[in-house]
Structure formats: structure tokens, C-alpha cells
Amino acid sequence: MISPASNPPFLIRSPASRPSTPMPPPHPAPAPSEAEADAWEEAFVRVESYLRAHRLERRARLTRLTDQLITQARRERRPLETPVAAGLRIADHHVGTWIERAVGSASEAQHPELARSRARLALEIADVPERWPEDFLGTEPIPPELCAAVRSAYFAAGPELRFSNMAPRPIDLGPVANLAGQTWDGVRNRPRLRRLLLTLALAAAALLAWQLLRP
């Protein structure tokens, strides 16, 4: 069974159902060779999911590219690196290289990771996965119109800043409010006075109640 695409609902246009498969129970520890095969199987699924998260939806291309990347990962796996980590490193490098081919290198930028993020966002804005499904993340030369679309899709959250000084102007609250403020502060800072005033207020309330209810 093939599960439909599961993109974030606020970026997607077509409805898609989501798998609600329960978590499988842990399997008994397999033999070493079997464990290795399982680990690479997991890496394959993960890389495939990662590419799919980038909206590479053509099944044949997805499987082919995943297979290529996993084959490369098998060759270039580092010591102590899990197959999943190796697969993702290669896949991430592939995606990054493809984006650099489309928009130029980010390594010179002050924050290369953020520059890469902006480039990735530009892919989304230019609808690259949907408009160029055959070229997206491929190894062939990138069409110039795709590059132009991505480069023109960069945008900023805000326009150019033009700072103004907006400082509060003092308000003279007038003698009554100023006196009230000073009194208020005085009462707040004197716990004994506060207790005395509270006692007086309660006594006054009791007197008032007695007066009110007296026929």
C-alpha cells in the first residue's frame, strides 16, 4: 500500500490522508548480517522520506535517486556512522549541491546555514518541485528558467528598516493624581499602615452594615 503525500497542511494545496499506523513492537535482536541489512533498509526508507519531504513525488525518480544515494553512502560511510546518518549526510549534500547549482554557493555567506535555508525557501516559493518535477534534485543540467525562478523567489520578512525615535513624553498627571500616587506608594510600602487601614475599613463596613440593617 502506498501512503499519499503528507506535506504540512498549511503549505499544501491538495488534501491528503495520513497514515495512522501504530508503532510496531520491537523485534528480537537479529543476527549481525541481518542487522546490517535492516540498518541499510532503514537508511533507504529514511533517505526516501527525506527526499519526499522535499516534495520529490515521482515514484520512479524517487526510488532511483534514493538507490543512488544509498549506494554512495555505502561506499562513503565513515567509521562509527550509522547507515541512516551516512545516507542522510549524502542526501543532504546532494540536496545542498543541487540548490547551490541553482542559486549559487552559500559558503561565502556570513551564516551559510541560514543562507541555505533561504535558498530552500526560495524553492518552495518558486514551486520548483511541482513545476520542474523531472529536473528537481536531478543530476542533469538545471534549466536556466528554473534558476531564474528560484533566484527571483527570495524575499524578506520586512522592508528596509527606517528607524524612528518614539520616546514617551512625560505626562503631568496633575496635583490630585500626583498626591494620590504618592499616597498609594506610601501605603504600599508601609505594611503596618496597610494593616491599620484595612482594620479601619473593616470596622467602617461593620458599622455601616449595622446602621443599614437597624430599623
Added chain:
Amino acid sequence: MKTTPEPRSIHTLGRGQVRRLRFTVAAITAAWVLPASTLMFDLHWRVGFDVWKGLHLALFTTLFSLVAFGSTQALVGYWRRRRYGPADPVRLLNTLPVGGTERPLPAGASTALVMPICNEDPERVFLGLRAIYESLAAAGQVEHFEFFILSDSPDPNRWVEEEALWVRLTKELNARGRIFYRKRRVNTNKKAGNLADFCRRWGSRHRYMVVLDADSIMAGSSIVSLVHLMEANPRAGIIQTIPRLVRGETLFARLQQFASRLYGPVFAAGLNSWQLGHGNYWGHNAIIRTAPFIEHCSLPDLPGNEPFGGRILSHDYVEAALMRRGGWAVWLATDLPGSYEEGPANLIDYAKRDRRWLQGNLQHAWLLAARGLPGANRLHLLLGIMAYLASPLWLAFLVLSTVIVYRQTATGLSVIPRPSGLPFVELGFGAQGLLLFVGTLGLLFLPKLLALLDLRRDPAQWRAFGGGARLAGNIVLETLAFTLFAPVLMLFHTKFVLNVFAGHSVQWVTQRRGVDGEPEWREVILTHLGHTALGAAWLVLAWWIQPALALWLSPVLAGLLLSMPASLLSGKVDLGHRIRARGWLTVPEESSPPAVLARVDTLLADRSAAHIPQPPGLAENYGLLQAVLDPYVNAVHLSLLRTKKTAPANLDARFALLRERLLHEGPDVLNTTEKVSLLQHADSLVTLHRELWSRTEAQLAPWWRLAIRQYNVIPPPRRSPLRS
């Protein structure tokens, strides 16, 4: 006697004419209050005046003055609308240049549309904004406007969703470089601080800014009209529109929108007739001249701490007063169509909103005597305070009435009133009391009658409200409903005032609208249990003192006793829909919806049809999930984060620990502050995204395993019945 002629337009409004208009309102109010309070004094005097009756009289006079002032505004408004119609010389709209909204805006009239938001439903916010944008584009003037969504949303899910929706909106409208999004890291000074932050960063780019609320909807033509009005009135600092309540789904919301739509025009015309260029600002659906706002309207702190002092919560009234202090006019654009907002869906939400407004308005007491503020603005501040203080005063009036009757009854003596001390009053004691009661009721109902008479002059609007019989029925229904709600609100407000005096501050609660706003049984029972108990106890006590007292108090006691069912039923969306389907409580915006509202409805219907429920188990942290897992949402979020040049070493270690906990144990182990901290830290977001995808399932929390499987092409195999 020398008479001042009527002005031809607000531009030729002389000082004497302003005085005459204000004197008219004051004189009519006094003409109601003086006889009524004299009659009340005489009533007490006839049976023996004492200090309690003096207090009772003072409360009566205060409360009656508020009612009389409102009715006077309706009366003057009705008279002006009847006398002048749209040609009313004090109507700001008459200064619109020939050609109106069709005229192109001048090149320098650059305007920012700013929408401060805080945890509201992002889908609704962005759909509303989309409708406004499309409406402006249809008006052919969108190139003069920039849109700013100013978020203070503390909920991490809402934050991420807002960012993604912003990208989608700008993409779908092809509005890159025209719609912008900003999220503050620290929500200093809430909404006022959010706007001030905008002004400091981008305010000077624009001559004007139109301030919208999260639920505001404005037609493009109305926004263009506002800019034209600003251009035509170069001394206007703020022009406030009168937003009409729309899209009410529950009975409670529909009652509000019906009442405000029907009675609003006469009240607005009356209000405008005395405030003129000394108007008020209600915080949204208004246009502001940016430069004077930046110069004069930064809010100072009040003496002391919250709830009374500290930051000013209800900033709008104060900003209007400060604008006036700076010499700029504040006008109310009466009759400008195309300005809408939504109201609270139920009584409890209405009270919650009032809780926030009440504290803000009570703070204004500090400013009543502040130097340099015009008298009209002091009056606005005072009326804002009294709008809430009236409730404890009304309660005190009712309690005092009960006590006075008790004191009289407890003596066991018959009441033998002396003859009236007033000349020309030859009424019996009972008849005089009845006259006062009927007079008060008459004054309360006068605006309703005037609004109906005003509407009668416009057959199209009359029909749009459903016609005569339906209108009469709706007014009766609305009157009965608000008679029941009023005592409950009285108790709410009284409790809130006491809370403020006890030093308890208010939290900034996000307002709920629509279906989400339905009250729950448990909430209703817990909220109204005290009201019902007080109503029952008061009924027993009043009946024991004197059955006539119970009868006199019956409208109040009925409201309290029925508070639970009234609150619950009026908040039901189903009931609201059924009432609408039968054509009850219809407003013209429903019988012939304006294009911008129809567009919002269409967009919302499309959204409902395409709605994909979030996966069970993941929904609670879905925003965080997307920001970490999805390459594009992660990119959106990172692109909007500010990078810090240097960070202390111990901070990195702390973030590393948080990241490890998040990936290894899942999001439930982190609190909201920790999640927000991670979302604010660019390096953590980069690392989390990479680590999450690079770890094996065994190294991840079950929650993340489930999340990552959303992208699997082939789900895990079903368990075979042949294997254990």
C-alpha cells in the same frame, strides 16, 4: 440674542458653533436628569429623608445621568440624520474629494496596513487579510499599501503556523515585498508595544497606517476613502471608523450584531455631534497619521504597578488624548461602510473581554486631571471608566433599595407620606414612584424607538432588516435577552472591579470566535453558580421583606436565576444557525453581503472543505514538529529568525541539553518556554533538523518516530496472523 449659524462643513466649524453643539447635548441631558433626580429626592423626602436615602439619591442621579447622556446622543443623532441626512455639515465623509474612491491616491500617500495578532486562529487571520488585500486590488489602489502582520503569539504552534501561512499568502497573491510578517521575541507592552515597535522600525516609511484587529475585515474602497479623508483633512491625526459586528454564529453574537447595527447609526451621529474633532480611537479599524503618532503617542508608564499603575492597557483612548494634546484632530467617520469586526460568541467570553478592558479603563483614572488634555478627551476617559463602574454602582443602588425597604418594613409602621414638596406636582406617592420608573424605562427604550424611526426612512434598509413585523419581534427578543444578561454582567463587572482593587492583574487572553467559542456545561456551571445562588437568596430575602420589592426586582433576579441556561443556550452555534435560517436577527450585511464579507465566507468554506485533521497524537505540538522536521517549514522559520552574533558558552550547553531531551524524550517533556526558546535559537533549529533526520529510530522518541513516518512511502508491514 445672537445665534450662531450652522457650519457648512467641518472645515468652517467655528469655536462658537462647537460650543453650541456641545451645549445642546449637555442641556438636553440636564433636562432629563434634573427633573428625575428632583422627583426622586421628593419621593424620599415625602417619607423622611436620611443619609441612606441621600446615598440612594446620589447613586440614582449618577446612573440616571449615564442613561440620559446615552439617550440624548441617540436623540440628537436621530434629529441630525433626519434634518440633514448625508449632507450633515459635521459629517467627516462630506470632505471626501469629488470622485471619491475612484480617484487615484497621490504618490506620497503611502499607507501601511498593520495587524497586531496574538494567538488568534491563524487561518482566520490570514483569510481575512487575504480578502482585504483582494478588495484593495479590486479597487485598483493596492500599490499604495504595504501589509504588516505583527505577531506576539506566545504559542509555538501558532507561531510556526503563522509563518507558513504568511508564505502561502504572499505566494498565492503574488504579493512578495507587499505583505510582511514580524514576530517579536519579547512582547513588551502587549498590543501598544507591538504597534510602537512597528512605528520605530518602519513607521517613517509611511504617511499613514491603518490599524486592524485580528478579526477586522475592511473593504478596499473604505480603506482608500480613509486615505482620501486624511489627505483632505491635513490636521486629522486619527480617523476612526465604526466597525459593524458581522459573522455572528451564536445567538449571543447575533443579538449583539443586530443591536449594534440597528441602534449604531443614531448613536454614532449623536456622538459625532458633540465630540467633533475631539473624537476617540477604539484601537482598530482606524487610520492614523504616522508622524504625529510617533511624535506624540508613545505611552508613558503610570505611577505604581499593575493593576492600577504600570503599563497602560487600554492604550487607544490615551493615544487619542495624546494626539489631541499634540494639536491633531481625531474624527469619527460616521456612515463609512465597509468596516467590520467580529464579536464574542458567548456571555462568558464577553465578560472575559470586559475583564481586560475594565482594568485598562480604570487605569485611566490617573489621567482624568492630567495637564494638557482637552476636556472632551477627559470626558471620553471618564465615560470609559463609568462604563464599568456603573455596574457596582447599580448593584449598590439595588442593595440600598432593598435595605431602605427593609428598614421601613422592620418598623412595622404604615407609610404615611407627606404631600409633595414640589410645586405643580400633585401626584400620590405611588403614582410619583411609578412615573419615575416609567420615565426611566422610557429613557432606556427611547434610542430603540428612534433607531426604528430612523430606519423607517430608508425602505431598502428596512427590508434588509426583515421588514416591520420581524424587526419588532427582533427588538423584543433582543430587549428580553439583554435584560437577562445585564444583571449577570453587573455581577461580573463588580467582581472584576473588586479584583482590580484587590491588586489582581489581568492576563492577556486570546478571544475565541465562532464554533470554538461555544461554552461548555462545566464552564457555565462553575461561572454562573454564584450568580444563581445570589439570585435565589435575594429573591427569598426580597419576598420575605415585601413581595412588592421582589416584584420590582424581578427583572434583575430573573437574569441571575436564569444565568446558566441563558448563557449556555445563547452561546450555542446550532441555535444561532437555526435562528438565522428562519430569518430572525438578520442584518443587511447578511441579506445582501458586501463583496469583502462574501469573499471571507467563501474562503472559510473552502478551508473547511479542504481541512486535513492533524494526525492524532501529533496535533498538540504540530507547529514544533513542522519547524523541526519539514525542510521547507524549517527554512521559513530559520529565514525569519534573527541571528545573534555571539552567545555565551553556557547557553550553547543549555540548548544542547534541550535539543537532546526533545529528540530523545519527545516534546511533552519540555514546557512552552523551553519550546519557544528552541524555536528562537537558529543554531538549534538547524541542528535539530539535521539530527532528527540522521538518527535511527532507536535513537528517537516514539513521538518523533511517528512524526517521521508521515513521509514514508511504504508504511510498516501489517503484522501477519501467522507470526507472533
